[in-house]
Amino acid sequence: MxxxxxxxxxxxxxxxxQHAYEYLHKHHDGPARRLSHWRDEQMARRALKIAGDPDLVLDLPCGAGRFWPLLAEHPSRMIFAADNSADMLAIAEAAQPREILYRVESFQTSAFAIDMGDNAVDSIFCMRLLHHIADPAHRLAMLREFHRVTRDTLIVSLWVDGNYKAWKRKRLERRRPAKDNQNRFVVERSVIEAEFAEAGFDILDRSDFLPGYAMWRVYVLRKRG
Ligand SMILES: C[S@@+](CC[C@H](N)C(=O)[O-])C[C@H]1O[C@@H](n2cnc3c(N)ncnc32)[C@H](O)[C@@H]1O
Known part of the structure; x- marks a missing residue:
């Protein structure tokens, strides 16, 4: 550790x-968000299949637990779920049904210092965290921590370039510089893929939310060596 x-x-x-409560409802708020959540689930199922339907999975960050029912679809899966925020964990535990909760062991931890031993799980499932991290040194520190804790694979989503939305965002930022509180970032595909390699991962699969248009991409990575 x-x-x-x-x-x-x-x-x-x-x-x-308050933010945790809003996040719980965010993904069910209107048809567009429900459609987006449905597509997130589709990409997550594909990623888990490519990762070999892992038995021991760490959902980090788990947020309000929106992926717990999906992770529990695999009958022999043991689900560990962690988040930095005690409020997020409390909301997840209050919101998820009892039959899902008994499949999940949740705990508070930082993705930069995961409270688990080396090779503790078969796969780490990391949705919607990496796009918050602007500094390559921080991304690398997190990826190295994931490399320590996973025995086999890492499933990770983030915003990448090479699509219409990223191009539009860049054009907008050129005209109107980003506000100080900007906390979501696009990473060039070549850059993040080099960081994966540096942290000791090979790429098994890339999957785009809406190819050529949206920024979300899910990678399935395999730990090297
Ligand atoms: C956008 S939410 C994503 C939650 C979930 N993966 C999902 O897709 O619904 C980001 C989450 O990251 C958590 N978080 C922020 N910094 C973190 C850190 N350093 N370590 C672990 N979790 C963190 C937040 O508390 C929040 O629950």
Whole structure:
């Protein structure tokens, strides 16, 4: 386990009780968001299949537990779920049904210093965290921590370039510089793929939310060596 104090990022502090409550409802709020959640689930199922339907999965960050029912579809899967925010974990536990909760062991931890031993799980399932991390050194620190804890694979989503939305965002930012509180970032595909390699992962699969249009991409990575 990592002994030095974990990296703490400004955006991580926003997940208080109110924000956690809003996040719980966000993905069911209107047809567009429900459709987006449905597509997220489709991509997650594909990724888990490519990862070999892992038995021991760490959902980090688990947020309000929106992927717990999907992760529990695999009958022999043991689900560990962790998040930096105690409020997020409390909301997840209050919101998810009892038959799902008994499949999940949740705990509070930082993705920069995961409270688990080396090779503790078959796969880490990391949705919607990496796009909050602007500094390549921080991304690399997190990826190295994932490399330590997973025995086999890492499933990770983030915003990448090479699509219409990323192009539009860049054009907008050129005209109107980003506000100080900007906390979501696009990473060039070539850059993140080099970081995966540097952290010790090979790419098994890439899957885009809406190819050529949307920024979300899910990677399935395999630990090398
Ligand atoms: C956008 S939510 C995504 C949650 C979930 N994966 C989903 O897709 O619904 C981001 C989550 O990251 C958590 N988080 C922020 N910083 C973190 C850190 N350093 N370590 C672990 N979790 C963190 C927040 O508390 C929040 O629950």
């Amino acid at each position: 990592t002994t030095s104090s974990p990296i703490e990022l400004e955006f991580s502090r926003k997940y208080d009780r």
